[in-house]
Amino acid sequence: MTEIKKTYCRICPGFCAVDVTIEDGRAVDVRGDRNDPVTRGYTCIKGVQNTDLLYGQGRFRQSMRRDASGALAPVELDDALDQIAARLKAIVDQHGPRAVGIFLGTQAWFSAVNAPAATAFAAALDTPCLFGTMTIDQSAKWVASERIGVFNGGPQRFDQADVWMLIGTNPLVSVMGGPSTSGFGHTNPTKTLRDARVRGMKLIVIDPRRTETALQADLFLQPRPGEDAALLAGIVHVVLREKWYDQAFCDRHVDGIAQLRAALAPFTPEAAARRADVNADDIVAAARIFAQQGRRGMAGSGTGPNMGPHSNIAEHLVQCLNVLCGRYLREGDEVPNPGVLQPFVARHADVSPPKRSWLTGPRSRRLGLGRIFGQMMSAELADEILLEGSGQIKALICLGGNPAVALPDQAKAIAALGALELLVTIDPRLSATAKLADYVIAPTLAFERHDHTGFLEAMFQQPYARYATPVVAAPAGSQLIDDWKFFWEIARRMGGPMQLGNLVCSAAPAPSTEEVLAAIALGSRVPLDEVRAQPAGAIFDAGKIFVQPPRPEWTDKLELAAADVLDEIAAVAATLEQASAPGLLLTVRRVREFVNSGLTDAAKSRARIPDNPAFLHPDDFAQLGLTDGEKVAVVSATGRVTAIARCDPTLRRGMVSVTHCWGAGSDDEHQIPESTSRLVASDTGYQSINGMPIMTAIPVEVLRLG
Numbered sequence: 001m002t003e004i005k006k007t008y009c010r011i012c013p014g015f016c017a018v019d020v021t022i023e024d025g026r027a028v029d030v031r032g033d034r035n036d037p038v039t040r041g042y043t044c045i046k047g048v049q050n051t052d053l054l055y056g057q058g059r060f061r062q063s064m065r066r067d068a069s070g071a072l073a074p075v076e077l078d079d080a081l082d083q084i085a086a087r088l089k090a091i092v093d094q095h096g097p098r099a100v101g102i103f104l105g106t107q108a109w110f111s112a113v114n115a116p117a118a119t120a121f122a123a124a125l126d127t128p129c130l131f132g133t134m135t136i137d138q139s140a141k142w143v144a145s146e147r148i149g150v151f152n153g154g155p156q157r158f159d160q161a162d163v164w165m166l167i168g169t170n171p172l173v174s175v176m177g178g179p180s181t182s183g184f185g186h187t188n189p190t191k192t193l194r195d196a197r198v199r200g201m202k203l204i205v206i207d208p209r210r211t212e213t214a215l216q217a218d219l220f221l222q223p224r225p226g227e228d229a230a231l232l233a234g235i236v237h238v239v240l241r242e243k244w245y246d247q248a249f250c251d252r253h254v255d256g257i258a259q260l261r262a263a264l265a266p267f268t269p270e271a272a273a274r275r276a277d278v279n280a281d282d283i284v285a286a287a288r289i290f291a292q293q294g295r296r297g298m299a300g301s302g303t304g305p306n307m308g309p310h311s312n313i314a315e316h317l318v319q320c321l322n323v324l325c326g327r328y329l330r331e332g333d334e335v336p337n338p339g340v341l342q343p344f345v346a347r348h349a350d351v352s353p354p355k356r357s358w359l360t361g362p363r364s365r366r367l368g369l370g371r372i373f374g375q376m377m378s379a380e381l382a383d384e385i386l387l388e389g390s391g392q393i394k395a396l397i398c399l400g401g402n403p404a405v406a407l408p409d410q411a412k413a414i415a416a417l418g419a420l421e422l423l424v425t426i427d428p429r430l431s432a433t434a435k436l437a438d439y440v441i442a443p444t445l446a447f448e449r450h451d452h453t454g455f456l457e458a459m460f461q462q463p464y465a466r467y468a469t470p471v472v473a474a475p476a477g478s479q480l481i482d483d484w485k486f487f488w489e490i491a492r493r494m495g496g497p498m499q500l501g502n503l504v505c506s507a508a509p510a511p512s513t514e515e516v517l518a519a520i521a522l523g524s525r526v527p528l529d530e531v532r533a534q535p536a537g538a539i540f541d542a543g544k545i546f547v548q549p550p551r552p553e554w555t556d557k558l559e560l561a562a563a564d565v566l567d568e569i570a571a572v573a574a575t576l577e578q579a580s581a582p583g584l585l586l587t588v589r590r591v592r593e594f595v596n597s598g599l600t601d602a603a604k605s606r607a608r609i610p611d612n613p614a615f616l617h618p619d620d621f622a623q624l625g626l627t628d629g630e631k632v633a634v635v636s637a638t639g640r641v642t643a644i645a646r647c648d649p650t651l652r653r654g655m656v657s658v659t660h661c662w663g664a665g666s667d668d669e670h671q672i673p674e675s676t677s678r679l680v681a682s683d684t685g686y687q688s689i690n691g692m693p694i695m696t697a698i699p700v701e702v703l704r705l706g
């Protein structure tokens with residue numbers, strides 16, 4: 001029997017609505033749902049391979065345990081849970097709760113219950129050692145918002161924007177970026193951008209690579225990699241010098257403009273242009289188009305500025321553009337997405353002050369870094385494992401991630417993972433991390449379980465929500481567990497007070513996934529039953545919501561020029577007259593076929609991109625005497641990777657562009673592909689607050705291997 005079932009893809013946060021063809025109980029085809037009001041039929045090559053994820057080679061149908069011979073062997077799920085709980089309890093009894101760490105990978109966030117369950121487990125255990133991929137990705141956004149503060153009206157909306165600026169992000173490929181960043185992530189990106197261009201929106205793109213998104217730009221700046229901070233400082237300098245900012249908004253809501261102006265004085269368009277190797281007139285044009293010609297629309301960034309040198313100040317300057325130009329919803333503006341499955345929170349045209357949450361609470365033992373949004377900094381994870389003494393991590397549980405290829409300085413990361421007393425990963429396949437693990441817990445996959453969009457719904461431009469029921473059953477004879485339930489079952493065995501919504505873990509059997517999804521949606525703006533009644537997803541317009549007047553007692557202002565911010569600007573200014581180092585810079589990119597290390601084993605993706613090439617400009621190719629397809633070594637001060645060299649005229653000269661976090665683990669050294677994390681240093685060049693390493697714009701050599 002053949003039938004079509006509707007659900008949504010959860011491989012990335014695009015959450016594309018899809019029609020799944022089911023034949024005799026098996027999913028055989030996945031297509032975009034053209035009737036969906038948000039993603040409008042969009043899918044990518046990853047999404048259509050949900051069938052490969054379900055039925056392709058190598059999927060664990062049962063959990064695995066490393067046996068005495070060192071090999072992974074099947075283990076009954078209940079036995080694995082009993083043993084893991086007993087070993088964790090022994091570690092906690094001997095070393096304290098801080099000896100247990102949890103690593104949340106990118107995939108952990110694409111289910112409504114998985115990351116919340118892991119976080120609740122950490123809270124129940126009373127361990128502060130919760131790590132995530134955000135702090136080795138774009139945590140400069142967290143730092144910027146906690147140093148500046150937040151305007152509570154919320155970001156301006158893309159569908160009414162007359163200008164948008166994108167720095168180091170390629171949402172036509174990544175489909176990422178919420179309303180305040182790319183503006184058209186989490187939609188049908190092609191159609192949403194096309195609609196904006198038709199209504200006349202100006203697009204400014206800054207990227208060292210002429211990306212798919214850059215091809216759509218009215219103004220494209222192609223700077224030297226790693227110079228985003230200097231370039232952005234030049235743009236903000238012009239906005240301040242020409243007084244193109246929103247004076248009334250700034251008078252009422254912003255502090256530090258005079259200090260910021262003084263700090264940015266050295267960044268004349270000419271000086272910034274020399275440093276970034278762009279045209280000074282283009283810096284002025286970018287400032288004019290964004291701040292003067294445009295009236296509505298935001299500046300947003302991606303991994304480029306957030307992973308490069310001076311990442312925290314680069315992101316701060318992106319947000320300075322939004323603050324100075326007052327690019328927020330104001331009193332009386334309609335709120336485009338007031339939420340559906342989250343409790344309603346009124347928006348007011350006032351400011352939440354800077355939080356600087358890293359100044360209080362537990363700190364890392366090596367660099368003394370605090371936590372942000374409840375997370376320790378992932379660049380510290382390997383050292384938290386390797387550094388002996390009180391607080392040393394002895395056990396690590398990984399959910400939805402692959403730290404063996406994602407953490408900086410892969411050699412150190414793998415040594416750290418190998419030094420653990422207990423490494424558990426919840427993983428459907430034998431990832432690089434699973435190869436090192438003591439236990440690999442086999443999970444259900446998205447199409448086999450209940451879920452809803454509540455956790456990430458703020459990413460949507462509209463009040464969109466949907467509830468997914470399983471479209472296929474788990475494979476016959478398999479012994480799988482929903483990821484969240486692993487944490488509940490371990491807490492139950494350890495006697496921990498874990499809580500999800502109003503459900504409290506006890507000796508009683510675990511609740512169902514449906515019950516947990518309902519519990520975490522309690523108090524939602526729209527009752528969950530209404531969302532469940534629309535299985536194809538819908539926009540829930542429960543009346544128009546408008547930004548409210550400022551609350552009289554909320555008198556805080558957005559802070560643009562705190563002392564540490566000024567110090568970081570001075571550090572960038574000190575580079576202005578320095579000669580740029582000669583040689584090549586490694587930059588990282590995204591491709592449609594993979595999400596970080598995810599999907600790198602999927603058949604169609606690998607058929608398109610069988611290895612992880614190192615792309616260079618044709619002139620660099622000629623200078624190095626390379627031929628397309630030859631094997632090269634890319635060597636940094638930290639490590640080396642082997643790659644296939646490919647020619648790419650979309651790059652500027654001096655770049656080696658490689659997809660990041662895709663590659664082999666420890667036992668596959670020097671087999672193609674290898675992860676760029678081998679090239680990333682964890683002990684030099686990191687940022688002071690979040691320990692963010694330099695993960696792009698890394699000086700490298702390219703050596704022919706013959």
Ligand code: SF4
Pocket residue numbers: 009010011012013014015016042043044045046047048175
């Ligand atoms: S962009 Fe691709 S991977 Fe992401 S949700 Fe859509 S179909 Fe899935």
